Every structure is written in C-alpha cells, then in structure tokens.
Amino acid sequence: MAVPKRKKSRSNTRHRRSQWKATPVALVECPQCRDQKLPHVACSNCGTYNRRQVVETA
Template sequence: MPNPKRRHSKKRGRLRRTFYKVHPVNLSKCPQCGKPRRSHRICIVCGYYKGKSRVVIATKEEKRKERERKNK
C-alpha cells in the first residue's frame, strides 16, 4: 500500500480546502411548463421529464385534487 512519506503542513491541507466550495442549485427552465426546475430531475410542477414521458409522481395540482376529493 502506498503511504505518504512524511506528514504535510497544516497550511498545505488548509490551502487545498480553500477550493472546497458549496455550489448553488442549478436551475433550468422546464420545457413543458416553463417553471424553473433542477436539471436532470423531474419537474415537480407538471411531472414531466425530458418533455415527453409522463413519470408517475403526484404533481402539486394532483395533490390538491386528491385533498379536495377526501374532504368531500
């Protein structure tokens, strides 16, 4: 197993860690409804992915209808 020959300084480690950074969430427009959506994720507003296939998740609209049906 390769092993480090000697321990490096606190400065070196800390300097490396200065490049660690939190990135903001990458938002792009949904081609279906135009609402902002995370890339490579299903749109939570209309439930579409890649513009064509209908993925089986409940959208906000459907959840609201479901709630109304239960209340009646």
C-alpha cells in the first residue's frame, strides 16, 4: 500500500478541506398545494404524490 513520504502541512490540509461544502436541501413545489417538499417524496401537507392521493392527512 502507498504511504506518504512526508507529512502534509496543516496549510495544505486545510486548503484541501476548504472545498468540502454542504449543499442545501433541494426542495420542489407541490403541484397540488404549492407547498415546498422533497423531490420524489409524498407531500406532507396534502398527502399527494405524482398528482394522486397516497397518504391520508388529518
């Protein structure tokens, strides 16, 4: 297995890690109630998925 010959400096390590960014959660608009929801998931507000009622809501 490959082993580094020299220790990576703190500057180089932090410079490399600075590119690791969290991406914001992608939200889409529900076609029925216009509420924000996760894509490919039933709407928690109205209970529809793919324009069909799949979950009973109170």
